[in-house]
Amino acid sequence: MNLRTIEERLRREHDLPDDFVFWAWECFPSGSLTLYVEFRGGQCPRIMRGRRAGRPNYRKVANKRVFNVPVTDADRWEDDYERDTGKCRQCRGSRQELSKINFVTDTTEYRTCSQCKGSGKMRPGNSTNQGGLNHEHENRVGG
């Protein structure tokens, strides 16, 4: 799952303002197969100066919100993304996927995308229209 694809869809569907920032994601139920992913965020002004200029100022957050996205919805949204863009759902065309994030040292590492093997393109036969691999979740959780 590419969190950005889900975030963009949440932005559209809930008409979130430009300064709305997502800062936390958690899979539920914990310790077993994920049924839904919780997205948390809120409206944050930007930091104006210093090394972190332009980044969200989480200390001044307002209008916090929580969204619970069933994995079945996330799958369908990623199917939509691939169908609309023709790009790989995992790396969104960047050909790389996240390997490591360290918030203490503020470093992020990437590796070649495991889904598309670095092509950046959607796998043939992977879309819902063609009855692809991600079609087994027919029953929606919650509704």
Ligand SMILES: [Zn+2]
């Ligand atoms: Zn990829």
